[in-house]
Amino acid sequence: MMTKCVGVSAEFVVEYEENQWEPGRWKELKRVPGNQATAELALFGNLRYQFRVYAVNAIGPGTPSEPSERHSTDPTVPDRNPENIQIHGNIPYQMEISWSPLLLTESNGPGIEYKVSYRRLEVEDAWTEQLVQRPLYVVKGTPAFTPYEIKVHARNSFGWGPEPKVVTGYSGEDTPSAAPQDVAVEVINTTAVRVSWTQVPAATVRGHLQGYEVQWVRTRNFLDREKTLNEKRSESFPGNRSHAIVAGLKPYSEYKLTVRVVNKKGKGPMSDPVTFTTPEGAPGLLPTLTASDCRADSMLLVWGPPLETNGILFGYHLQYHLLNESTQEVIDSQEMNITGADITQWRLTGLNSGSRYRIHLRACTKASCGPPQSKEGETLPTLSKIEDPSDASTTGWIIGTMCALALLVIVALIFFCLMKKKGGKYAVKEKEDLHCDTESQGMMDECSEKKQQKDCTFFPLDDNSVFNYTEEDDDDAFNEDGSFIGEYSDPNRRKGSYESLDIPRFKHTAI
Structure with a gap:
């Protein structure tokens, strides 16, 4: 058997x-350093081997050598025992033992089987044994969740393998059988208590202890004492403990x-119930403002x-900021x-x-006031509130x-009324004395006197004045009723002139 190498x-x-x-499946058996040309191999019994070698350098593996001739090993006892032994307690009062069996190439001979041995930990001295061929064995009738020592020993037709290792496991779990005792509740605040x-x-x-479960039931709301409630809640607390904090209460x-115990199988019996009450708390937020x-x-x-x-609502706390x-x-x-609990509106004065x-408004009980509801508002301005002197x-x-x-309008109205009152028909004598009567003469004298004091102002009369009529005009100038309207109808009949009369006229000045 030779292999061709290139490089180191x-x-x-x-x-x-x-x-x-x-057959036909090549498996790696051993690696040796590049400066070594021989290798000592550990083989299983009752097999026919052939071998090959290939080199590996920095570039990669080389081409394998040609296979060697077949080499047969003699059968012998197993040189190892099963591994990965596991104990399952899925069903109460029984124990399931499993393991990874030896491969066919590892049995070293025919007739492979296993001996399962078990005993209660620190209770029994003698082992209970059972010979099986399958990699599984179920022990029945065990106490619930009891520790055991277990070992699995391999053997074939030529004998037993080496002494196996001992592992520890538990029989099947069952639900806890006892309830916690001496349960007590300490009220921390309106929504939390400490339970021990x-x-x-x-x-x-x-079973495997998972922890404790605390369950509480709200049976009554003191705001409606006649109504019975049944609001249930629970919370699990992991580990082997003796107290817990329960929050989220009303x-x-x-x-x-x-309180009760919890394991992987389930929950144990409940403890005796403990009754407690929570005090009044702060009200919630006002929905509107x-x-x-x-x-x-x-x-x-x-x-x-x-x-x-x-709690019992007794009123509100109002804060307002300018x-x-x-x-x-x-x-x-x-x-x-x-x-006042029934008050839902308030006039805020003195602003x-x-x-x-x-504005911040909170609802209040005897315990405290709740969170504030906020709003902003603005009062109306007044005329007296003027900040800019130019505006004043x-x-x-x-x-x-x-x-x-307004005063001018009033004076104009008064003047108009007076002029309208004096503007009607006048009854005169057939031959009217054009001289002023005593009252008119007095008024003209008075005006003449004021004229000297520059308090009166004279102006020429217009053509429609009554003073355009003189004694030289004949009687035909008048109508039958004694008026002189007819005179106005024919301007050619007016012979006189206001210039021949020494009668002053006044110019009225509006005040």
Whole structure:
């Protein structure tokens, strides 16, 4: 048997093939250094071998050599025992033992079989044995979850293999048989309690301990004492422990609590129930809050009561903050209590006009107040609140102008009424004395006197004045009723002129 090598060989690989169980299949048997030309091989009995060798260097493996001649080994006892022994306790009161069997090439001879030996750990001295050919054996009638020592010994027609190793396993699990004792509950706050208990004996667990399960039932809400509840919840706590913290409870309620052991098979019996109550807590968030009907110094707040009161609701806590218009920072803060569970609106008074407020409202019980519901609102401005001096002067000018216009309208109306009253038909004598009567003469004298004081202003009369009529006109100038309308109908009949009369006329000046 020769192999051709090119370059320096890092190592040689020896392969074998046997023609009894796996003919034609080459398997690696041993590797030797590249500077070694011989190898000592460990072979199984009762087989016919042939060998080949190939070299391996930095580039890769070379071509294998030609196979050697067949070499037969003598049958002998097994030189090893089964491995990967496992113990399963899936079914209570029995134990399943399994292992990986020897390969056909590893049996060293015909008639391979196995002896299974077992005994209770630290209880029994004698081994119970059973000879089997399959790689599985089930032990029945065992105590629940009891530790055992197990070993599996291989043998063939030529004898027993070496002494096997001992492994430890447990029989099948069953649900725990005992309940925790001395269960106690300590209330931490409105939603959490601390639960403690005495651990159960290990023998009563009857399986791999997974932990403890705490179950609690809400039986009553003190806000509706007549109604019976059955709200169940539970939580598992891993490991071998004696206490746990239970959270997520409802305030102002009555509960019943139990504890039990849990293993892989299931849950044990419950402990005696313990009754406890949770105190009142803070109410929940208000669902709605609105600010409406805003006035210069007040606004109306309207809200909805909390969906979860968590106790007896007695009122609300109100906070309101005056904000800076530009930076929205808080300038001033006020707070007050609103007593009454049925109140759902409140008029907030004493506010600054034209200002923005941030409002926080909380529902309260005797325990505490809940989270705040927030809203912002703005009061209406007033005319007296003017910050810019130019706005004040503009507003004053507008007001003065409006007042002056109103006064002018009133004077014009009065003047119009007076002129209308004096503008009707006049009854005169057939030959009217064109001189002013005593009253008119007095008025003209008075006006003449004022004229000297420059308080009166004269102006020429128009053509329609009554003073255009003189005594030189004949009687035909009048109508039958004594009026002088006919005179106006024919302008050619007017012969006189107001210039011939020394009668002053006044120019009326509107005030």
